[in-house]
Structure formats: structure tokens, C-alpha cells
Amino acid sequence: MQPGCGCFGEAFLDRDEGRYITFIMDPFQYVYVIRNSKQLEFHEFADKMASKTFDYPALSKGKFPDLKENLHRIYQYLQGKPLDIISDHMMKNLQDIFEWKCSQATDWETEKMYKFCCSVMFEASFVTLYGRVPAADGHKVISEIRDKFIKFDASFPYLAANIPIELLGATKKVRKELIHHFLLQNMTKWLGGSKVVQARQDIFEKYELLGDYDKAAHHFAFLWASVGNTIPATFWAMYYLLRHPEALAAVRDEIDHLLQSTGQKRGPTYNIHLTREQLDNLVYLESALNESLRMCSSSMNIRISQEDFVLKLEGNQEVGLRKGDWIALYPQILHMDPEVYEDPKEYKFDRYIENGKKKTTFYKAGRKLKYFLMPFGSGISMCPGRFLAMNEMKMFLFLLLAHFDVELAENKAVRLDNSRMGLGILLPDVDIAFRYKLRS
Ligand code: HEM
Numbered sequence: 001m002q003p004g005c006g007c008f009g010e011a012f013l014d015r016d017e018g019r020y021i022t023f024i025m026d027p028f029q030y031v032y033v034i035r036n037s038k039q040l041e042f043h044e045f046a047d048k049m050a051s052k053t054f055d056y057p058a059l060s061k062g063k064f065p066d067l068k069e070n071l072h073r074i075y076q077y078l079q080g081k082p083l084d085i086i087s088d089h090m091m092k093n094l095q096d097i098f099e100w101k102c103s104q105a106t107d108w109e110t111e112k113m114y115k116f117c118c119s120v121m122f123e124a125s126f127v128t129l130y131g132r133v134p135a136a137d138g139h140k141v142i143s144e145i146r147d148k149f150i151k152f153d154a155s156f157p158y159l160a161a162n163i164p165i166e167l168l169g170a171t172k173k174v175r176k177e178l179i180h181h182f183l184l185q186n187m188t189k190w191l192g193g194s195k196v197v198q199a200r201q202d203i204f205e206k207y208e209l210l211g212d213y214d215k216a217a218h219h220f221a222f223l224w225a226s227v228g229n230t231i232p233a234t235f236w237a238m239y240y241l242l243r244h245p246e247a248l249a250a251v252r253d254e255i256d257h258l259l260q261s262t263g264q265k266r267g268p269t270y271n272i273h274l275t276r277e278q279l280d281n282l283v284y285l286e287s288a289l290n291e292s293l294r295m296c297s298s299s300m301n302i303r304i305s306q307e308d309f310v311l312k313l314e315g316n317q318e319v320g321l322r323k324g325d326w327i328a329l330y331p332q333i334l335h336m337d338p339e340v341y342e343d344p345k346e347y348k349f350d351r352y353i354e355n356g357k358k359k360t361t362f363y364k365a366g367r368k369l370k371y372f373l374m375p376f377g378s379g380i381s382m383c384p385g386r387f388l389a390m391n392e393m394k395m396f397l398f399l400l401l402a403h404f405d406v407e408l409a410e411n412k413a414v415r416l417d418n419s420r421m422g423l424g425i426l427l428p429d430v431d432i433a434f435r436y437k438l439r440s
Contacts, residue, residue, distance in 0.1 A: 021326040022319050027334045027364060029313045030371050033303060033327055034379035036395055038309065040303035040327055042381040043068060053159045054221035055175060056214045063209055070203045075384035077196035084276055086128060086194055087391040093124040094392075098399045101270035108407050112431040113242075122146045125227050130219075131193030139182075148178050153228060157420050175220075182216035182223075184274075197222070226385055229425040233375075234393050236296040236425070237289050238400070242408050242434060247288055247349030250399045254284045259402065266402050266439065279394055284345060287352035289393055290373060293425075294335045295347060297375035300422035301329040314371045328424070329420060331374035338370060339364045342383045375425070400436075409433040 033040060044060050047068070051058040059068045076082065097120050126132075126142050133141050155171040165172045180186070187201070188195075200222065202250055204215040241248045258281075259265070262273055267293075280286075305321040312318050321327070336344045340362055341351065352359050362372035376383035383389070400406060410433045417429040 019324060019326060020322070021089075021328055022321070023328050023330060024313075025333060026314075027315050027337075027340075027369055027371055028367065029317075030187055030329055030378065032311065032313050033301075033329060036303075037380045039306050039309055040311075041306050042303055042379075045302055045304050045380065049160060052162075053156070056180060056218050056221065057210075058357075060070075064207050066086075067203070071200065074196055074199045074203070076382050077194070077199060078388050082195060082300045083391070085388050086388060087195070087276070087279075088273075089192075089194070089240070090124060090392050091272070091395050092129045093118070094395055094399055095268075097124055099268040101436075102403055102438055105436055108435045108437045110433055110435050113239060113434045114232075114235050114428060114431040116434070117152065117238060117396075118231050119146065121231050121234050122149065122227055124396075125230065125392065126223070127192070129194045129223070129226055130187070131190035133189050134191055138220070145178065148174050149223070149227070153180060153224070156224075156228070157423060160423055179213060179216045179220050180244070182213055182219035184310070186216070187219070190222065201269075207363055214430060230389050230392060232425040232427050233296065233389070234294040234396055235428060237393055237397060238406075239414060239428070239432070240292045240295070240349070241288060241397070241401075242406060243348060247347075248401070248406075250284045250349065251282065251288055251397070251439050252362045254282055255398055255401050258282065269405055272399070272402065274395065274398065276391075278358040279391055282394060282398070283353055283356070283358055284350065285397060288349040289390065289397070290352045291347055291349055294341070294351075294366060294373055294377040296416060296426050297335065298416075298418075298421050298425070298426050299377055299424045301331070301374065301378050301381060302376070303327045303381075321396035329374075329378065331371070331378075331432060332421075334372065334374070337364065339367065392435065396409075404431055405439050405440060406434060406436045409435045 024030060027298070047058050047060045050056075057063065077084070101120075123139075123142050123146070126145065151174045152171060155168045158168055159165060165175070184201075191286070197219070197318065201215075201216065202212055204218060210218075241251060257271070258274075258278060262278070265269065303326070305323055305325045306326065307323050310318050310320050311327070319327075334340060338344050344408075354361075362369050371378065376386040376389075412430070412432060414428045414430055414432050417428040418426060420426050
């Protein structure tokens with residue numbers, strides 16, 4: 001079949017390689033897709049793409065009974081009380097890194113911003129999730145893994161687009177080397193890792209048909225999920241704050257106020273502790289973060305029809321689906337809808353605040369929206385790491401602004417690089433220099 005495109009009421013119909021893709025454009029219809037998780041499946045599609053990208057055997061072939069369900073159960077370690085524990089570890093690891101940075105930054109230090117966010121967030125996330133080799137070269141091992149990760153990540157959009165890895169230069173070699181870091185004999189040397197990674201390891205051990213390399217490839221895939229989006233999202237949050245002095249001042253005020261009111265001292269040698277409630281109450285910080293997520297997230301939520309059926313939509317509309325057809329939600333359109341967000345291309349750090357509290361009511365055409373901000377996906381494919389991700393980014397910004405004076409060192413435009421459109425958080429098209437100095 002030739003590719004083609006047609007219009008379907010309020011949905012677009014796209015035809016690609018003989019398979020129809022219906023884009024649901026109207027956010028009031030999202031709920032009809034999201035709640036229909038029986039007929040509109042997601043995992044088979046994700047499994048196909050992830051197993052090819054990260055080089056492990058597909059789960060859906062029946063070879064590994066219940067593995068998918070068992071892995072999903074483990075996501076409980078990213079919520080509730082376990083979330084507090086892992087967030088505390090992340091805070092401690094971030095502080096160690098910032099303390100080290102502080103010892104270097106007695107006068108203005110200049111660095112590239114993306115590189116900075118990548119180095120801090122990668123190391124802190126890695127140590128929090130997987131632990132660290134206690135020997136002196138612990139930093140070195142993580143830096144090596146990070147550098148390979150960056151190379152692999154540059155090829156990620158091509159792999160996701162099904163380009164054979166053999167055509168992507170050194171990517172295959174780099175991926176193999178990365179996976180080798182996660183072989184059991186290497187992972188057992190890392191101390192102080194998280195429960196979620198330990199629980200995944202325990203589950204893999206129960207599957208005899210999973211080879212050592214396959215297990216390592218699963219660990220690598222989880223690493224990618226945990227930092228692949230968090231690093232660029234942290235970059236955008238920091239970049240927009242530095243571009244908007246009024247936003248930076250408001251967020252810094254909020255941070256200083258919290259430190260003061262909880263009797264905590266600012267400075268790299270003091271241990272800062274933030275409870276879940278305190279993190280949650282940083283409304284300016286959260287709003288600024290949400291605003292940058294609104295502007296830089298571009299994930300497509302895809303579902304695949306499991307049978308021929310008619311999907312009923314609001315207003316007596318319906319879409320006839322054949323088995324194997326795709327339905328796609330593309331929240332970036334909602335995020336940029338001027339009916340929902342006034343001047344959507346403008347960064348307004350307090351967009352998600354109303355009367356000093358979190359704003360959660362947004363309207364389109366006078367009607368209240370159930371979904372208005374969806375950087376973490378939806379329904380059955382919603383990101384299980386979303387609470388940790390928000391905490392991590394808040395803690396990064398908190399420590400950065402508590403310890404340092406920070407400003408841009410270059411005056412150039414940074415734009416979204418659209419090559420990851422549909423795949424998550426977009427990267428910047430160029431890196432930009434910034435300066436930081438210990439606050440007096
Ligand atoms: C800003 C940061 C993050 C963003 C924007 C993000 C976004 C997403 C999205 C949109 C999905 C669904 C993908 C799809 O529909 O195909 C997803 C899945 C996933 N995310 Fe995140 N994520 C972030 C951080 C994290 C973190 C910190 C972790 C773990 C520590 C994590 C773990 C995962 C996992 C394991 C999945 C796959 C879930 C499954 O098995 O179905 N993510 N993420």
C-alpha cells in the first residue's frame with residue numbers, strides 16, 4: 001500500500017506501510033483511548049522497539065512467562081515510601097557532586113550547560129540506581145560508561161526509526177561495550193545501589209533462558225530510561241531559568257525561604273535534607289519545571305488495536321480500527337495549543353501557579369481539561385519513574401541555586417533539535433556556556 005493521509009472527523013488518519021495510524025488531535029477524546037487498554041495495547045509495540053534497540057530477546061514471544069508483569073511489579077520501588085528512600089539517596093549523591101564542584105568554583109567557572117547537566121545527573125543517577133565501585137577509580141568507571149552512553153544516545157533516534165545498527169558506524173560496538181558493564185560479575189562490584197535494580201536482578205535470575213548478556217542488556221535499557229530523558233529535561237529547566245531573571249529570582253527566593261524556615265544552612269559543607277512534603281511545596285520551582293517540560297517534551301503515546309473494532313469517541317464520533325492499526329496521541333500539540341496555553345511559545349515560569357498554589361485547572365473552549373500536561377505519557381504506558389524524575393530535577397535545581405550564583409556566559413539562541421520528535425524530551429540543537437560561582 002502507498003503511504004497516504006486522510007481526515008477522520010476530529011482525528012487524522014495516516015497510512016504507513018499498509019498500517020493505518022489514527023492521530024487523535026482533540027484532547028477531550030484522549031480519555032477514550034487511554035481507558036481502553038484491553039483493545040488498545042501498548043506493550044507489544046514497546047517490547048519490539050526496546051528489544052531491538054537495547055539488544056535483548058523480545059519478551060512477548062512467550063519464552064519468558066510473566067517476565068513483563070514481574071518487571072512491572074517492581075515499579076512499586078519508585079513510589080510511596082521506597083520513593084522517599086531513593087530520593088534521599090539521590091539528594092546525597094547530588095550533594096557529593098556539588099560539594100566537589102564547589103571546591104573548584106571559588107571564582108567564576110565557565111562550563112557548557114548540557115555537558116554540566118549530563119555529567120552531574122548521569123553520575124548521581126547512576127550511583128543512586130546501580131551503586132559505585134568503592135575503589136578510587138569509581139568516578140572513572142562511571143565517566144567511561146557516561147561517554148559511551150552519550151555516543152549510543154546520539155544514535156537512539158535512528159535505532160528507534162528501525163535503521164539497522166550496522167549502518168550506524170560504531171554504535172553496535174559501543175552498545176556491546178555498554179552492555180558488558182552490566183554483566184553480573186561487574187555489577188556485583190558496585191556497592192550501595194537501589195532496591196529497584198536489585199529486585200530486577202533477582203527476577204532475571206529466575207529465568208534460565210535469559211543469558212548473561214540478555215540480563216545485562218535489560219539493565220542497560222533501564223539505565224537509558226532513567227537518564228535518557230532526565231538529562232535533557234534538566235538542561236531545559238536550567239536554561240529557561242537562566243534566560244529569565246525574574247523566574248530565577250522567584251525560584252531562588254523560594255529555595256532560600258525554605259532553607260531559612262527549616263533552619264538549614266546554605267553552603268556545600270552543610271547537609272541539606274528535603275522531605276517529600278517540602279519538595280512538593282516548592283510551587284515556583286515545580287511550576288518552572290513543568291513549564292520547561294511543556295515546551296521541550298515530544299513523546300508520542302502509541303496504542304495498537306488488538307482486534308477489528310469500533311472505537312467510540314465523544315459526540316457520537318467513532319473510528320473503525322482493524323487488528324494491528326495504530327492509534328496515536330501526540331501531547332505536544334496540546335502543550336502548544338494557544339486555546340489552552342496563552343502565548344504557548346513563551347516561557348512563563350508561573351503558568352502552573354494560581355493564587356500562590358499549584359494550578360491544575362486548564363480549559364479549552366471553556367471546558368475543563370482532564371489532561372493538560374503529559375510529558376510522562378498516559379495510562380498503561382505512563383512512565384513509572386515520573387515521581388523520581390521530578391524529585392531529581394527539583395533537587396538538582398535546588399542545590400545549584402542554593403550554592404551558586406549562575407548566569408549565561410553566551411548570548412546565543414538555543415533551539416529544540418527535532419530529530420527525537422515523538423520519542424521523549426527533545427535535545428538542544430547547540431550547547432551553551434554558563435558561569436557559576438559559590439554564593440557569598
Ligand atoms: C524527565 C524525565 C522522564 C521523562 C520525560 C520520561 C518519560 C517517559 C515516557 C513518555 C515513557 C513512556 C514511553 C512510551 O510511551 O513508549 C516512559 C517510560 C519509562 N520510564 Fe520514564 N521518563 C523520565 C524519567 C524516568 C526515570 C527517572 C526513570 C527510572 C528511574 C524512568 C523509567 C521508565 C521506564 C522503566 C519506562 C518503561 C515503562 C514500561 O515498562 O512500560 N523514567 N518514560
